[in-house]
Amino acid sequence: xxxxxxxxxxxxxxxxxxxxxxxxxxxxxxxxxxxxxxxxxxxxxxxxxxxxxxxxxxxxxxxxxxxxxxxxxxxxxxxxxxxxxxxxxxxxxxxxxxxxxxxxxxxxxxxxxxxxxxxxxxxxxxxxxxxxxxxxxxxxxxxxxxxxxxxxxxxxxxxxxxxxxxxxxxxxxxxxxxxxxxxxxxxxxxxxxxxxxxxxxxxxxxxxxxxxxxxxxxxxxxxxxxxxxxxxxxxxxxxxxxxxxxxxxxxxxxxxxxxxxxxx
Amino acid sequence: xxxxxxxxxxxxxxxxxxxxxxxxxxxxxxxxxxxxxxxxxxxxxxxxxxxxxxxxxxxxxxxxxxxxxxxxxxxxxxxxxxxxxxxxxxxxxxxxxxxxxxxxxxxxxxxxxxxxxxxxxxxxxxxxxxxxxxxxxxxxxxxxxxxxxxxxxxxxxxxxxxxxxxxxxxxxxxxxxxxxxxxxxxxxxxxxxxxxxxxxxxxxxxxxxxxxxxxxxxxxxxxxxxxxxxxxxxxxxxxxxxxxxxxxxxxxxxxxxxxxxxxxxxxxxxxxxxxxxxxxxxxxxxxxxxxxxxxxxxxxxxxxxxxxxxxxxxxxxxxxxxxxxxxxxxxxxxxxxxxxxxxxxxxxxxxxxxxxxxxxxxxxxxxxxxxxxxxxxxxx
Numbered sequence: 001x002x003x004x005x006x007x008x009x010x011x012x013x014x015x016x017x018x019x020x021x022x023x024x025x026x027x028x029x030x031x032x033x034x035x036x037x038x039x040x041x042x043x044x045x046x047x048x049x050x051x052x053x054x055x056x057x058x059x060x061x062x063x064x065x066x067x068x069x070x071x072x073x074x075x076x077x078x079x080x081x082x083x084x085x086x087x088x089x090x091x092x093x094x095x096x097x098x099x100x101x102x103x104x105x106x107x108x109x110x111x112x113x114x115x116x117x118x119x120x121x122x123x124x125x126x127x128x129x130x131x132x133x134x135x136x137x138x139x140x141x142x143x144x145x146x147x148x149x150x151x152x153x154x155x156x157x158x159x160x161x162x163x164x165x166x167x168x169x170x171x172x173x174x175x176x177x178x179x180x181x182x183x184x185x186x187x188x189x190x191x192x193x194x195x196x197x198x199x200x201x202x203x204x205x206x207x208x209x210x211x212x213x214x215x216x217x218x219x220x221x222x223x224x225x226x227x228x229x230x231x232x233x234x235x236x237x238x239x240x241x242x243x244x245x246x247x248x249x250x251x252x253x254x255x256x257x258x259x260x261x262x263x264x
Numbered sequence: 265x266x267x268x269x270x271x272x273x274x275x276x277x278x279x280x281x282x283x284x285x286x287x288x289x290x291x292x293x294x295x296x297x298x299x300x301x302x303x304x305x306x307x308x309x310x311x312x313x314x315x316x317x318x319x320x321x322x323x324x325x326x327x328x329x330x331x332x333x334x335x336x337x338x339x340x341x342x343x344x345x346x347x348x349x350x351x352x353x354x355x356x357x358x359x360x361x362x363x364x365x366x367x368x369x370x371x372x373x374x375x376x377x378x379x380x381x382x383x384x385x386x387x388x389x390x391x392x393x394x395x396x397x398x399x400x401x402x403x404x405x406x407x408x409x410x411x412x413x414x415x416x417x418x419x420x421x422x423x424x425x426x427x428x429x430x431x432x433x434x435x436x437x438x439x440x441x442x443x444x445x446x447x448x449x450x451x452x453x454x455x456x457x458x459x460x461x462x463x464x465x466x467x468x469x470x471x472x473x474x475x476x477x478x479x480x481x482x483x484x485x486x487x488x489x490x491x492x493x494x495x496x497x498x499x500x501x502x503x504x505x506x507x508x509x510x511x512x513x514x515x516x517x518x519x520x521x522x523x524x525x526x527x528x529x530x531x532x533x534x535x536x537x538x539x540x541x542x543x544x545x546x547x548x549x550x551x552x553x554x555x556x557x558x559x560x561x562x563x564x565x566x567x568x569x570x571x572x573x574x575x576x577x578x579x580x581x582x583x584x585x586x587x588x589x590x591x592x593x594x595x596x597x598x599x600x601x602x603x604x605x606x607x608x609x610x611x612x613x614x615x616x617x618x619x620x621x622x623x624x625x626x627x628x629x630x631x632x633x634x635x636x637x638x639x640x641x642x643x644x
Contacts, residue, residue: 068274071275072278190279191311191312192279192312192314192317193321195272196272199271
């Protein structure tokens with residue numbers, strides 16, 4: 001069972017993002033693998049273990065620092081990594097990123113039975129790359145998946161996905177693109193021997209030129225969208241404590257919810 | 265000069281921090297309160313390879329450097345002191361002398377299961393009459409045919425009553441003083457070897473500290489570790505490295521107390537504002553952060569020197585001395601910042617304060633560290 005897992009390095013979710021002059025201040029940020037991508041990676045590792053064969057290839061587009069995310073993915077068990085490391089790939093939107101990933105998969109002639117992505121990056125929250133990638137590769141996709149079963153002959157997969165007020169079970173032929181939602185699995189920790197082994201695993205760094213990709217169709221040049229402005233969410237105002245006995249306070253709370261907040 | 269961790273050290277720090285925060289920290293208060301050894305944590309750590317960290321792959325380890333090992337200990341300590349001391353006893357104290365002084369057969373038989381965490385290990389040095397003065401060891405080992413006959417008592421032995429494999433010291437030639445001490449390995453269940461009671465300790469209550477008794481206990485001749493009469497030298501070497509471990513533990517505990525105090529100072533309001541606005545609190549926080557930083561540099565440097573294969577006795581003693589005394593001061597201030605709440609069991613700083621107290625005592629008191637440092641300075 002060969003899998004491609006697309007991962008993105010994103011700012012640590014516990015860190016406060018600062019914005020200056022309409023740009024995110026990157027200097028003080030710490031980065032992690034996008035949490036949804038960790039579910040995707042874990043699923044790929046489990047599929048490899050279940051089938052007892054195949055390779056897990058991690059594919060990422062990002063600056064030099066993304067190597068840290070790659071090393072983590074290799075430490076946890078991926079077999080090899082492809083790093084689209086080129087200024088030409090930078091600054092794109094979801095479309096341009098999906099384009100670069102799709103081009104890389106095609107031009108490197110990667111073998112795969114399935115492509116797994118996180119359902120969305122927790123930085124820009126577009127939730128588009130996986131789906132756009134499927135479209136560009138002319139593959140079916142199932143998004144926001146919380147359960148996955150692959151048929152023994154690898155010809156099809158059954159995916160469970162959460163929908164409004166219920167669950168949906170979808171069958172798709174393979175290969176397909178699956179985007180992972182929290183609940184799909186519980187990602188493992190890397191072992192120390194895994195960390196040691198990561199050093200010896202191949203990381204293929206590729207530029208647009210090396211892949212024969214026209215730099216105008218990827219990165220900032222290939223983006224369809226432009227971020228016009230960025231701003232921090234407004235400061236949350238302080239909570240209000242309603243005084244009085246529990247009965248009085250409850251009565252007042254309900255009144256406020258009804259008349260002031262208008263939520264009940 | 266170069267102050268950055270390498271790629272592997274960073275990966276180890278991230279992995280251990282994630283593990284400690286998700287698996288160790290959530291039960292730290294409970295294991296302290298219940299006086300419970302968290303065997304489930306031991307098993308999880310074993311599976312990930314914690315206990316083999318410093319040993320070569322051929323013995324079930326990873327072959328990581330001492331800096332990585334110090335970082336792992338620091339991060340575990342940041343979550344739970346009890347888990348850290350169990351880790352130290354297993355790896356630095358029980359497995360490490362077997363790796364350094366054991367023969368190939370002993371390494372296969374004892375080091376491998378310890379490194380893999382399939383067996384629990386312990387190191388029996390201290391006796392009722394032999395604390396800092398380890399030369400006063402009274403436990404004896406007498407060769408009788410193909411067996412050593414052991415008689416004596418050990419106290420304050422971390423992991424003692426739960427250990428499967430115990431490395432311990434005994435006098436083989438009482439006339440020769442420190443040169444008459446040798447090291448041995450005994451397995452749990454050997455007739456004549458039994459644990460006594462577990463100590464009811466001030467802190468590190470989620471770890472086991474026991475008495476051990478030997479009464480005409482017979483162990484095979486081949487369970488002598490290294491050569492006869494080398495025991496004293498062996499444990500001095502073991503403790504040199506062990507001091508980096510206690511330094512790292514003190515560092516992690518101090519870091520945890522500092523982080524708790526920093527967070528609390530931003531949340532706690534008095535006189536209509538968060539207490540971190542007051543200079544008195546700011547100065548405490550600044551001093552805490554500064555001292556922790558200095559302690560970290562000292563601990564990492566001692567570990568780095570060990571990795572370079574050069575003398576590190578003085579630097580390890582300095583790191584242990586300084587980091588453990590910093591932990592005391594930092595925890596004192598962390599409780600001060602928490603005020604009355606910090607004195608209650610509701611807040612983790614109370615536990616950390618008790619846990620860190622061991623660090624100026626275990627593996628050589630602060631006084632012994634100063635002695636070690638002075639001896640190196642004076643060439644004694």
